Amino acid sequence: MSTPADSAEATGERDSAAATADPDAPVGPPPAPSTEPEPPAEKEPAGSSIAFTLTLVLLVALALFGRRIFSGLFTDDGVRTWATMFVGVTVQAMPFLVLGVLLSAALTAFVPPSFFAKALPKHPALAVPVASASGVILPGCECASVPVSAALMNRGVTPAAAIAFLLSAPAINPVVLASTAVAFPGQPKVVVARLICSLAVSMVLGWLWLLTGKGSSWLKMPKNRHAEGTAKLEVFRSSMLHDFLHAGGFLVVGAAAAATLNVVVPRSWLDHVASNLLLSVLVLGVLAVLLAICSEADAFVAASLTQFSLTARLAFMVVGPVVDVKLIALQTGTFGPKFAVRFAPATFVVAILFSLLVGWWLL
Amino acid sequence: MRRNVAGLVVVFVGAAVMQLAISNTYLRYVKPGMRWMLLAAGAILIVLAVADVLADTRKKPGEHQADDGHGHGHLLPRAAWLLVIPIFALLVVDPPALGADAAQRQSPVAAKPAVPKGNSFLGESTAGAAPVPLAVRDYAVWAVWEKESMKGRNFQLTGFVTPGKNGTWYVSRIGLTCCVADGTAFMVEARGQTAPPKNQWVTVTGEWAEPTKRADGDVAALTVTGVQNVTPPANQYE
Numbered sequence: 282m283s284t285p286a287d288s289a290e291a292t293g294e295r296d297s298a299a300a301t302a303d304p305d306a307p308v309g310p311p312p313a314p315s316t317e318p319e320p321p322a323e324k325e326p327a328g329s330s331i332a333f334t335l336t337l338v339l340l341v342a343l344a345l346f347g348r349r350i351f352s353g354l355f356t357d358d359g360v361r362t363w364a365t366m367f368v369g370v371t372v373q374a375m376p377f378l379v380l381g382v383l384l385s386a387a388l389t390a391f392v393p394p395s396f397f398a399k400a401l402p403k404h405p406a407l408a409v410p411v412a413s414a415s416g417v418i419l420p421g422c423e424c425a426s427v428p429v430s431a432a433l434m435n436r437g438v439t440p441a442a443a444i445a446f447l448l449s450a451p452a453i454n455p456v457v458l459a460s461t462a463v464a465f466p467g468q469p470k471v472v473v474a475r476l477i478c479s480l481a482v483s484m485v486l487g488w489l490w491l492l493t494g495k496g497s498s499w500l501k502m503p504k505n506r507h508a509e510g511t512a513k514l515e516v517f518r519s520s521m522l523h524d525f526l527h528a529g530g531f532l533v534v535g536a537a538a539a540a541t542l543n544v545v546v547p548r549s550w551l552d553h554v555a556s557n558l559l560l561s562v563l564v565l566g567v568l569a570v571l572l573a574i575c576s577e578a579d580a581f582v583a584a585s586l587t588q589f590s591l592t593a594r595l596a597f598m599v600v601g602p603v604v605d606v607k608l609i610a611l612q613t614g615t616f617g618p619k620f621a622v623r624f625a626p627a628t629f630v631v632a633i634l635f636s637l638l639v640g641w642w643l644l
Numbered sequence: 645m646r647r648n649v650a651g652l653v654v655v656f657v658g659a660a661v662m663q664l665a666i667s668n669t670y671l672r673y674v675k676p677g678m679r680w681m682l683l684a685a686g687a688i689l690i691v692l693a694v695a696d697v698l699a700d701t702r703k704k705p706g707e708h709q710a711d712d713g714h715g716h717g718h719l720l721p722r723a724a725w726l727l728v729i730p731i732f733a734l735l736v737v738d739p740p741a742l743g744a745d746a747a748q749r750q751s752p753v754a755a756k757p758a759v760p761k762g763n764s765f766l767g768e769s770t771a772g773a774a775p776v777p778l779a780v781r782d783y784a785v786w787a788v789w790e791k792e793s794m795k796g797r798n799f800q801l802t803g804f805v806t807p808g809k810n811g812t813w814y815v816s817r818i819g820l821t822c823c824v825a826d827g828t829a830f831m832v833e834a835r836g837q838t839a840p841p842k843n844q845w846v847t848v849t850g851e852w853a854e855p856t857k858r859a860d861g862d863v864a865a866l867t868v869t870g871v872q873n874v875t876p877p878a879n880q881y882e
Contacts, residue, residue: 333648340656340731347736355737358745365739365746369673369824371730375661376681379688515699522696523720525689526650529657530723533730543825547749578822585828587755614723 359544366540370607373575374424374532381425382528385432386521390513394437405439409487412442413480416449422575423451423602424532427611428524440500445487448628451576452479452602461598464580470643471591475580478599478639482632489627501617531614535607539573542606546571561593562640566633569601576602592640599636604628645720647700651693653727658689660731671879672741674823741880742827743843744806747816752808752831753861754784763790766797775800775849780817781830781882787852787864794852799866801832802847802874805840813839815848815866820881830882833865845876 355361401408419426430447434440451457453476465471494500554564565586574582579601583594604625613621645653664670665682674682733739763786766776775798778786783801787794803815806829814831818824833856840846849870855862 330646330648332646333652336649336652340652340728343732343735347732348738351736361737361739362742362745362749364733364737365672365742366824368730368733368739372661372664372670372673372682373678373823373825375657376678376685379685383688518692518696518699521692522650522654525654525692526645526724526727527721530721530726533726536730539825544749572825574826575822578826581821582826582828585755614721 363540363544366543367536370536370539370573371533374422374536374607377421377425377575378428378525378528378532380421381428382521382524384419384425385428385524386517388429388432389435389520390517392436397433397436397438401438401442405441405491406488408439408442409445409491410484412438412445413449413483413487416446416451416453416483417455419450420454420456421451422457422577423605423608424528424611426450427608427615428528431524431615432520434502440494440502441487441490444490444624445483448483448486448603449480452483452599457576457580457602460577461580464584468591471595474595474639474643475598477643478595478632478635479602481635481639482599482603482628485631485635486624486628489631494623499617499619499623501615501620527614528611531610532607535573535605535610538606538610539571542571542573555588555593558590558592559637561589562596562633562637565589565593565597566600566629566636569597570605570629572601573605573607574601590640591644592636595640595644596633596636600629600632603632645722645724647720648697650720650724651697651700653724654689654693656731657727658686658693660686660734661689662686664734668878671881672739672824675820675881676879678823741876742818742824743804743880744816746818746824746827747804747806747814747829747831750829751858751860752814752816752829752833752863753858754788754830754864755861756789757785761785763793766793773798777802779882780815780832781819783866784830784832784864787832787866788855788862791855796852798849798851800847800849801866802845802877803832804876804880805842805844805846806831807839807842808833811839815846817882818880827881831863833863834868834871835865837868837871840871840873845874847872847874 355364401411416426419429426447429450430443433443433446458472458476461472461475462469554560565583569579572582579598583597586594586597609621609625612624616624661682663686664673665679665686670679670682761782763782777800780801780803783799801815803817806814806816808814813834815834816829816831818827818829820827833853834848834850835853836850837848848866848868850866850868853865853867856865
């Protein structure tokens with residue numbers, strides 16, 4: 282089989298690049314001239330490539346016969362529960378991911394870098410609190426904030442401020458605060474504690490980046506993929522497609538991890554640690570990382586963990602939106618693994634410390 | 645991943661999301677309120693992919709070459725192939741709503757509500773009255789924490805069967821706040837009848853019974869007098 286390719290695609294450079302980037306692409310000699318000669322009027326250069334056809338056939342075949350071919354293979358109850366969790370986490374995150382990549386593509390394409398230069402204080406240390414506070418405007422869960430903060434870095438916002446926004450947006454937006462108030466009726470101090478704690482965590486990590494991360498190479502700066510002069514709509518479209526595919530792929534990894542932990546970790550082990558304050562704060566922090574519950578729903582889960590103190594439940598709600606398995610996967614994809622291995626533990630430690638502090642002060 | 649393949653994968657993801665929302669299958673995975681969000685997300689993805697493929701096709705070969713210089717086309721991320729996995733899971737495994745297996749992984753003990761939901765509508769009438777239909781999640785809490793108002797009354801519960809240890813079984817429902825990741829099991833021990841098959845949906849009637857004591861708390865119970873097999877409701881969660 283050969284790749285029916287047009288004259289432009291048949292260049293050696295294009296083909297080798299495609300082969301490394303695409304596992305399904307035929308590796309080997311440059312494609313022979315097309316076996317199905319296209320009429321000269323046909324202007325679909327890529328529409329008939331072999332990878333396209335194979336993918337299409339595979340997906341359609343799965344849709345039509347998948348259930349019959351694999352029937353009997355996935356009947357185990359545990360496997361089916363896992364599949365439900367996996368699909369559930371992915372489906373739930375999908376609208377927020379689409380919102381996130383839509384906003385990030387709009388930022389990249391339509392908002393000039395000069396806007397952020399004017400909107401944020403010149404000094405990075407002052408830009409951090411402003412960015413933290415502006416997290417209030419993005420009403421989504423954590424999946425939406427990763428592509429948006431990558432776009433902010435892309436537009437010349439200092440990484441410290443973008444990090445502060447990344448951490449605060451999923452925790453302090455109005456939807457999350459409202460659902461927290463509903464989950465803890467008659468206890469407005471929980472909402473206040475969550476707001477203060479999450480703001481503090483995001484600012485501290487922004488400043489921590491200024492102190493330690495500046496100039497180091499482990500943050501993979503999101504590339505500005507589009508040279509000047511490209512049409513804005515074209516930039517919007519292709520960066521949205523790119524961001525969606527990239528973040529979507531990593532979201533799937535995160536959803537698989539969350540589903541596995543949800544099924545494997547029995548919730549009964551929680552009951553043995555509820556009495557010790559320090560231990561219970563740590564345990565609920567770890568639980569928040571493992572379960573990867575959407576920040577708009579985590580307050581309800583926290584409210585149901587009645588055997589724990591309010592401080593421990595605050596830790597659950599502060600840690601969840603800033604670090605969990607789904608987010609770690611997304612951050613690894615967007616900012617690089619070297620960043621994620623440092624950032625996730627640092628965030629976890631700071632979030633736990635502030636939960637203890639704010640819990641001791643307010644709750 | 646090539647640009648046209650990427651477009652194809654995105655169209656399939658969008659179509660899968662829209663199909664879930666249209667066919668009500670989404671109720672197995674997320675709360676009902678997310679329907680319009682799923683429809684919007686699916687539609688945006690399909691429009692995006694179609695627009696991208698159309699724009700890509702309209703280009704002349706020469707432009708295409710220059711376009712690659714900017715880095716799309718062959719640079720689309722390989723991670724995108726992972727998006728095929730959830731589609732595979734949906735099409736092949738056809739994951740059911742959470743049921744007895746998920747409930748068995750949780751404790752049947754109902755947590756004490758922070759602010760109890762009132763059950764004063766039950767009123768004063770007691771013996772001989774027709775069974776009151778209640779949500780399993782309400783009964784599981786009230787039977788333990790509002791004992792006095794529940795004593796001597798008849799109730800009707802609908803849920804799936806979760807087998808317990810030593811022949812005990814529970815009428816159970818899963819409560820969702822956002823998606824299945826936060827699913828919480830509500831379970832009521834059914835006494836006096838032999839257990840129907842695991843995951844069978846039943847409507848049971850019976851009288852309140854003294855909760856079962858466990859190490860981690862009390863479990864709501866019902867002395868069951870009638871068990872009727874029913875078809876699962878459209879939204880299996882409470």
